[in-house]
Amino acid sequence: MRKHLVKSAAIVGATLLVVAACGTNDKTEAGGTGGSCDTSKGTLTVGVVAPLSGNLSALGIGIKQSAELAVDEANKKCTVKGYKLQVSAQDDEANPAKGAQAATKLSTDPNVVGVVGTLNSSVAQTVQPILRDKKIPQVSPANTNPSLTRGNDFLTAPKRQFDNYFRVCATDDLQGPFAANYMVEKAGKKKIAIITDGKTYGKGLADEFAKQVAKKGGTIVGTETVGEKDTDFSGVVSKIKGLAPEAVYYGGEYPAAGPLSKQMKDNGLNVPLMGGDGIYDQKFIDLGGKEGDLATSVGAPTESLETAKAFVTAYKEKFGKEDFAAYGAFSYDAANAIIGGLAKTVEGGEWGDAKRDAMLTNVGAYSGSGATGEVKFDQYGDSTNKVLTVYQVTGTKWDDVQTGEYTG
Amino acid sequence: MSVLLQQLANGVVQGALIALIALGYTMVYGIIQLINFAHGEVFMVSSYGGLATFTLLPDDLKKSPAVALPLMFLGGILVAVVVAVVMERFAYRPLRNAPRLAPLITALGVSVFLQEAVRVWYPDATSNLPYPKVFPTGSLALGPISVPWTGVLLVVLSVGLSILLQTYINRSRMGRAMRATAQDPDTAKLMGINPDRVIVLTFVFGAVLAGVAGVMFGGYLNNINIDMGFQNGIFAFTAAVLGGVGSIRGAVIGAFIIGLIKTLAGQYMPGGTQYDYVWIFVVLILVLVFRPQGLFGEPERVRA
Numbered sequence: 001m002r003k004h005l006v007k008s009a010a011i012v013g014a015t016l017l018v019v020a021a022c023g024t025n026d027k028t029e030a031g032g033t034g035g036s037c038d039t040s041k042g043t044l045t046v047g048v049v050a051p052l053s054g055n056l057s058a059l060g061i062g063i064k065q066s067a068e069l070a071v072d073e074a075n076k077k078c079t080v081k082g083y084k085l086q087v088s089a090q091d092d093e094a095n096p097a098k099g100a101q102a103a104t105k106l107s108t109d110p111n112v113v114g115v116v117g118t119l120n121s122s123v124a125q126t127v128q129p130i131l132r133d134k135k136i137p138q139v140s141p142a143n144t145n146p147s148l149t150r151g152n153d154f155l156t157a158p159k160r161q162f163d164n165y166f167r168v169c170a171t172d173d174l175q176g177p178f179a180a181n182y183m184v185e186k187a188g189k190k191k192i193a194i195i196t197d198g199k200t201y202g203k204g205l206a207d208e209f210a211k212q213v214a215k216k217g218g219t220i221v222g223t224e225t226v227g228e229k230d231t232d233f234s235g236v237v238s239k240i241k242g243l244a245p246e247a248v249y250y251g252g253e254y255p256a257a258g259p260l261s262k263q264m265k266d267n268g269l270n271v272p273l274m275g276g277d278g279i280y281d282q283k284f285i286d287l288g289g290k291e292g293d294l295a296t297s298v299g300a301p302t303e304s305l306e307t308a309k310a311f312v313t314a315y316k317e318k319f320g321k322e323d324f325a326a327y328g329a330f331s332y333d334a335a336n337a338i339i340g341g342l343a344k345t346v347e348g349g350e351w352g353d354a355k356r357d358a359m360l361t362n363v364g365a366y367s368g369s370g371a372t373g374e375v376k377f378d379q380y381g382d383s384t385n386k387v388l389t390v391y392q393v394t395g396t397k398w399d400d401v402q403t404g405e406y407t408g
Numbered sequence: 409m410s411v412l413l414q415q416l417a418n419g420v421v422q423g424a425l426i427a428l429i430a431l432g433y434t435m436v437y438g439i440i441q442l443i444n445f446a447h448g449e450v451f452m453v454s455s456y457g458g459l460a461t462f463t464l465l466p467d468d469l470k471k472s473p474a475v476a477l478p479l480m481f482l483g484g485i486l487v488a489v490v491v492a493v494v495m496e497r498f499a500y501r502p503l504r505n506a507p508r509l510a511p512l513i514t515a516l517g518v519s520v521f522l523q524e525a526v527r528v529w530y531p532d533a534t535s536n537l538p539y540p541k542v543f544p545t546g547s548l549a550l551g552p553i554s555v556p557w558t559g560v561l562l563v564v565l566s567v568g569l570s571i572l573l574q575t576y577i578n579r580s581r582m583g584r585a586m587r588a589t590a591q592d593p594d595t596a597k598l599m600g601i602n603p604d605r606v607i608v609l610t611f612v613f614g615a616v617l618a619g620v621a622g623v624m625f626g627g628y629l630n631n632i633n634i635d636m637g638f639q640n641g642i643f644a645f646t647a648a649v650l651g652g653v654g655s656i657r658g659a660v661i662g663a664f665i666i667g668l669i670k671t672l673a674g675q676y677m678p679g680g681t682q683y684d685y686v687w688i689f690v691v692l693i694l695v696l697v698f699r700p701q702g703l704f705g706e707p708e709r710v711r712a
Contacts, residue, residue: 053527053534054534054535055534055535055536055633056535057534057535058535198682224674224680224681224682225680225681225682226681226682227685229635229639231625231629231631231633231636231639232422232425232628232629234418234421234422234559234671235415235418235419235422235670235671235674235675235681235684236674236681238411238414238415238418238671238675239411239415239674239675239680239681241411241414242410242411255535255536255633258536258631259536259629259630259631262630263629266547266556267414267547267554267556268547268554283535283536286538287536287538287630287631288538288630288631
């Protein structure tokens, strides 16, 4: 009897876990009803690979839902003749290995026409080759590491890396220097300490930042690396406090940056923390980001762009709140680039593996006016839109303080 | 010089947190020779328990730290104790006489279960959650160094509770029963000790300490996530092994050693903060090579 009880409890527990797991994994959603459009040729899928769980899920869910919005609108407007579109969102947990699994899953589906994603540059590195082998276009809303499109010698000898990879955001070789110019020239901080999480994005961004600071006459007083999952930064804060920096630049994302900023203040290092688009999120402030902290992000402030207003209104109508996060507008544009390319590809024909080459060409040649401004790709797959914005924490929210293009 | 002192202070605070968790590892091991890998998760769950308690409080109580703070500790400890007792009853007790590997693997399973359970069922637990600001703010200034009041409180609680625990185990009747069970469960049983009661109590003590640690962690670092149990659990486990698993004093001293190595290595060793974990484990390996039973452990006895 007793043994029985334990066994049944174990079975119930296991079942609950399986149910819960299935509940979170099942993320395929139909993108609207298609209305009165002709959808006789079937359903095609736009994949999304982004962190839907874990620390960065606020950004990932914004990416997923914005792509759903774009697909929804395309279905309503009958953008792709003869087909209905749907979104298949896969969780990469911000983990390169999980990203590879997600990409493999999508790439084995003959109906997947393109993929929006990823959020993390490090995840993109494993996803790119998998999708290239199947000639599936990948349009990233958020990867800012320059080597993804132009290789490791992106400044001196740029070379296209993947003919299926495009992105709609500006890159860190612009973002880092843009931040450095603001820091040294506008904010007048000459002694800067750098902390990074050592990942592809964070380290790459901080390196570009450091080069420009040196060029503008500032000094990097020290560089430290923290673990991505670290929670107690008192050691590293005390270390850089001894170097007396006037500001700290953090290369990484908000789950570490928020607490870091708070702990800097608690430990008597009350100087602004600056970061890139990875910390530009409300969560940064919730987790401890303090008054005066700075961030650069790609594009102009969503609220200020005429083209973005329609997106914000439509998003709010569909999801009830404005939680599209830092990359929502970019994801919407990325999905539209795929949809636009697809519409041209299947015009008067049928989708099939033979169309994949044409699809790549058409996505590459896509040009449109999106939520972030003009959407167009250059010869490397990078966005031609190179606008960046500096934001500052004022009270409990981010305020934009400077928008422009990096000009050297 | 002031940097060195500040890093020593940081290390002591980190050590205090690790010590509270390490005690749970070492006590359970002392009694049933089980490395309870799920103990880190008990610590994590208690942190969420404290947060949930605060969320459920009426608004006027949220504003008075004198009421909210003790209630949060109570809530966190309660959740930790319930989880630990249920875990012992349903996951470990059925395996009491199984080969040692079976409960070890079970412990890993329980750990993953708890982590996923919080992720799936606690609202918004998919990302870091900010902890309520009911803890004392500001810092204690000691000459050139400063320690946040929450850090001071953490050290006081950690040292105080370990001394209390050590005294209880050495002086009380129940403590004697625990020591007897640890030495020889069969003979202890013959002397009229109920081993089940002793074992449950051991888990409860571990959970209470983990509960205090969980809530203090939130207060000290201002936000919590579901990975915190794993990371701090590894540190605490390492501390218990370094000090000699089974020894109360060893676990506490091991924890402070690890806290200090982490901050000092980040400051002074090549590689800086990027390699601070490396030095922790280098020291662990060196200690185990020359003293396999740990600093304060007794050489392993072979049980009849």
